[in-house]
Amino acid sequence: MLALHDAAQDARADTAGALVVVDEAYGEFSHRPSLLPLIEGRPRLVLSRTMSKAFGAAGLRLGYLAADPAVVDAVQLVRLPYHLSAVTQATALAALEHTDTLLGYVEALKAERDRLVGELRTIGCEVTESDANFVQFGRFEDAHAAWQGLLDRGVLVRDNGVPGWLRVTAGTPAENDAFLDAVRELMKETSA
Known part of the structure; x- marks a missing residue:
């Protein structure tokens, strides 16, 4: 996620000659605050979100954007007339009724993600920082063999x-x- 919380970044978003679109698909998994409060007064800043990640609804193919009302009106002009099925809408509404429960699962996944990061580093892997529900780890001489x-x-x-x-x-x-046990075995095998 782009961090616009300092003055230089804010100024960049304010003076951009085009829309600045920030994808917060993994926003619920991030340790950083959402940029949603920055939209007011910034007509070129657009945030996109999805229900795929935090709500476990990848099959819905449903997302939304937050932006200045003029941007939202412009998007309404070009959207397809029947872009959401009744099933998608009903499923999304049901998920939203259970937001607290679903976001509780996100907190559990964040804790597990952070545990994976710590354990992988202890095992001897490099791990990139993650604000998502996954982590990238390595460095393997042959990633495909690993x-x-x-x-x-x-x-x-x-x-x-x-x-x-x-x-x-x-x-x-x-x-x-099970994953960590397999990585430990793999690391012992490749270091021997």
Whole structure:
């Protein structure tokens, strides 16, 4: 997430000659505050959010934006007339009725994500900072071989094509324990 909370960044957003769109898809997972309070008085600042991550609703393909009313009106002019099915709308409304419960799951996932970061570093991996529900870890001489080694141990992570790095999504404590055990075994095997 872009951090616009200092004067220089605020000035950049204020003087941009075009829209400044900030994607807060993982906003609920972030340790940083949302930029939503900065929208007022900034007609070119637009925030986008999704229900896919925090609400576990990737299948809905539903998101929203927060912006100056003039920007919202302009978007309304170009949107498709029937872009949300009745099922999507009903599901989204049901999810919103259970916001507290769903955001409670987010807090649990954040704690597990942070635990993964700490444990991976203890094991000897490098880990990039994360404001999402996943972490990137490595540096492996051969990331694909490391991916295969974890898969052979019953753990599926993502080889996202970044040389030397793999990505794991935070899961339940039991899933994360199985992942960490597999990484420990892999690291012992590759260091021997």
